[in-house]
Amino acid sequence: MSACPQCGFSFAWDGATCGHCHFPTPPLPPVTGRSAAHEVQNDFGDEAIRVAGRTENGAEWEPVSGTVETLHAPLTDQEVIAAAQVMPGFSDDLSRWRITISHDGGLRQEIFLAISSNMYCDELRREAVQLRPADVDEILALADRIGFRGFRDSYSHETMVVTDLPCWFISVRFGAEVKTVHAYGPYSIAREENNRDMAGFVELWERIHRHVPYPKAEPRVAPDPAT
Secondary structure, three states: OOOOOOOOOOOOEOOOOEOOOOOOOOOOOOEOOOOOOOEEEOOOOOOEEEOOEEOOOOOEEOOOOEOOOOOOOOOOOOEEEEEEEEEOOOOOEOOEEEEEEEOOOEEEEEEEEOEHHHOOOOEEEEEEEEOOHHHHHHHHHHHHHOOHHHOOOEEOOOOOOOOOOOEEEEEEEEOOEEEEEEEEOHHHHHHHOOOHHHHHHHHHHHHHHOOOOOOOOOOOOOOOOOO
């Protein structure tokens, strides 16, 4: 039996796409017509996702036109930072999201919400907040301090085999250059393998996520490899 080339599982693999990690993260279909709360079919055919309306806490669900941008989209000229959870770990929350921060402090987040209350069918949610210039400067200064520009392009465990961990990436603009780092299980790599780069990656991830609408959770701080 064949398996997904990204997560290694076969139970949700159909030979082209994976229902577990969403490889290869295809775009959602176009939405046309109604601007009120409505539904469009997702990859599972008969299931549907909400793309407009209002959440339980009052947040707006933004109507979508055209196709949804993939989680791996590159930074635009106006953006200086991006971060994304492209694959969830073993959890009761299988959501994915992408964050971008622009030069002027505009933070936008696109969330594919997949939790038990929606039967783990992706609900597209878009959020936007405005950061202070000092907030953006702090994130960029931290990226510079940890040496993010000199990190490898990707990280995974080197001394053990670990599965069911989240896959993240962070992109930072340094002048005309954009540096992107992918990490599979960065908390675990920092803790179990005493990896200084991943300790810095986790610190940067947490700093970015102080400002995001989703998820709101207590940060899990990786240990300092120097101790």
